[in-house]
Structure formats: structure tokens, C-alpha cells
Amino acid sequence: MEQGFALFETPIGLCGLAWGPQGLVGAQLPEAAPGAAWARLRRRYPDAAEAPPPPSIQRAIERINDLLAGGRDDLTDIVLDFSIVAPFNRRVYEIARAIPPGETSTYGQIAKAMGEPGAARAIGKALGENPWPIIVPCHRVLGADGKPGGFSAPGGVETKARMLTIERAKTSAVPTLFDMDFSVAPARGR
The missing domain is CATH 3.30.160 (Double Stranded RNA Binding Domain)
Structure with missing residues (x-):
């Protein structure tokens, strides 16, 4: 090819x-x-x-x-040419790829998973250099407390928020309409 x-x-x-x-x-x-x-x-x-x-x-x-379009494919088996990235970045991308659609992680959690606490800024830099946005879902990586952090792709943080919305991702501990159970209607008094 x-x-x-x-x-x-x-x-x-x-x-x-x-x-x-x-x-x-x-x-x-x-x-x-x-x-x-x-x-x-x-x-x-x-x-x-x-x-x-x-x-x-x-x-x-x-x-x-x-x-x-709102599907749940994690795209993890799409073949990427990792020879084009630095070894540190590859480790970051491999961890980020494991974040499923609709889920999020933080720069700090990735640093911890790498065994490099305190590397959150370096992880942010690596994600900013991500040659495969969407496939390596850097949009699913947030700052502490659900803050969006950066997003170097066109459209910036607005594009990141749009992609997370499509995936119905929970970005904070505050429940959203997607988290509520509407299957049981409350009883009404007469």
C-alpha cells in the first residue's frame, strides 16, 4: 500500500x-x-x-x-503506523486508545497508568501532537475536575466538546439527562 x-x-x-x-x-x-x-x-x-x-x-x-453519528466503535483495531511518533507519545496514545466511547480520563490518570506521576504536562503535549485524532481519542482526555484542557485540532475545545456530546460522555460528577432513569414514572397522588 x-x-x-x-x-x-x-x-x-x-x-x-x-x-x-x-x-x-x-x-x-x-x-x-x-x-x-x-x-x-x-x-x-x-x-x-x-x-x-x-x-x-x-x-x-x-x-x-x-x-x-453516535455509535460505540472504539476503533482500537485500526492499524496505525507508530514508527512516526516518539516512544513516549506512543505509550500515551496506546493508553488513550483504551478509553472507550462515552468515557473520559484525565492527563493525571494517564500519567499514573504510565507509572510517571507528574507527567501530566508532557502527556498534554503528546496529545497535542496526536496525528490520529478520533482514532486516538485525545478528545476523551480532560484536565482535573472535568475541565476540558486543550485541544489542538481545528475548532479547539469547541470541537472536543462536540465530539464528547456525540459520544454522550460524562465529563463531571454532575448527572446529565443521559444519566437519569426515565423508565419508572413517579407515582402521582390523587
């Missing part, structure tokens, strides 16, 4: 994937301006040609679309 990239429509806008012989090398979230997603992919992957996605990439596109 040669290097290539493709753009595709999703429920949140025009996204893109770039691939190479060892798997996906990048994912692109929607940009605000028309044509900007294409231009960004061309800049990031100058050796990649725009091409029809091979079957494995087409399946990844379908699964991403399902997730962005």
Missing part, C-alpha cells in the same frame, strides 16, 4: 485520513474554511497522493462515520 490520502464527509464535517505501507499515518478533523482540510493534508503528507481509499481504509472511514 503506497502513501495516499482521502477526504470524506462525516456528521461533524469534512475529515481526512492519510495512510502508508504500515498503516494510518494521520487523521484530519474538519477545518473552518473550504479546501483547508485538503491543503493541510497536502502540507503534512507531501509524498501522499489523493487516492481512492483501499478497502481497509474505506472500512476505517465507515467506522469513523458510525462513531461520529
Whole structure:
């Protein structure tokens, strides 16, 4: 499989994937301006040609679309080319990939899982460099007390909040309408 990239429509806008012989090398979230997603992919992957996605990439596109439409696919078996990232970042991404749709974690919890308490800032930096947003769900990583933290993808924290809303993620201890049980109606007095 040669290097290539493709753009595709999703429920949140025009996204893109770039691939190479060892798997996906990048994912692109929607940009605000028309044509900007294409231009960004061309800049990031100058050796990649725009091409029809091979079957494995087409399946990844379908699964991403399902997730962005409210599905629960965790995308953990999509093959990523980890040779393009630093070993520390790879560890961060592997832990972040284990966060299921609708769940969240914190920078501090990832640091603890890595056995590196106090590395929350370095983890935030690694997530800011994430070449595979959505597939490595950096949007599911929050600051302490459910604060959104940063999000370097186009649209910033607003895009992060939108993706968490689609996944019906709980971002704080305060119950939401999704947490309430409406199956039993309260008894009414006469």
C-alpha cells in the first residue's frame, strides 16, 4: 500500500485520513474554511497522493462515520503506523486508545497508568501532537475536575466538546439527562 490520502464527509464535517505501507499515518478533523482540510493534508503528507481509499481504509472511514453519528466503535483495531511518533507519545496514545466511547480520563490518570506521576504536562503535549485524532481519542482526555484542557485540532475545545456530546460522555460528577432513569414514572397522588 503506497502513501495516499482521502477526504470524506462525516456528521461533524469534512475529515481526512492519510495512510502508508504500515498503516494510518494521520487523521484530519474538519477545518473552518473550504479546501483547508485538503491543503493541510497536502502540507503534512507531501509524498501522499489523493487516492481512492483501499478497502481497509474505506472500512476505517465507515467506522469513523458510525462513531461520529453516535455509535460505540472504539476503533482500537485500526492499524496505525507508530514508527512516526516518539516512544513516549506512543505509550500515551496506546493508553488513550483504551478509553472507550462515552468515557473520559484525565492527563493525571494517564500519567499514573504510565507509572510517571507528574507527567501530566508532557502527556498534554503528546496529545497535542496526536496525528490520529478520533482514532486516538485525545478528545476523551480532560484536565482535573472535568475541565476540558486543550485541544489542538481545528475548532479547539469547541470541537472536543462536540465530539464528547456525540459520544454522550460524562465529563463531571454532575448527572446529565443521559444519566437519569426515565423508565419508572413517579407515582402521582390523587
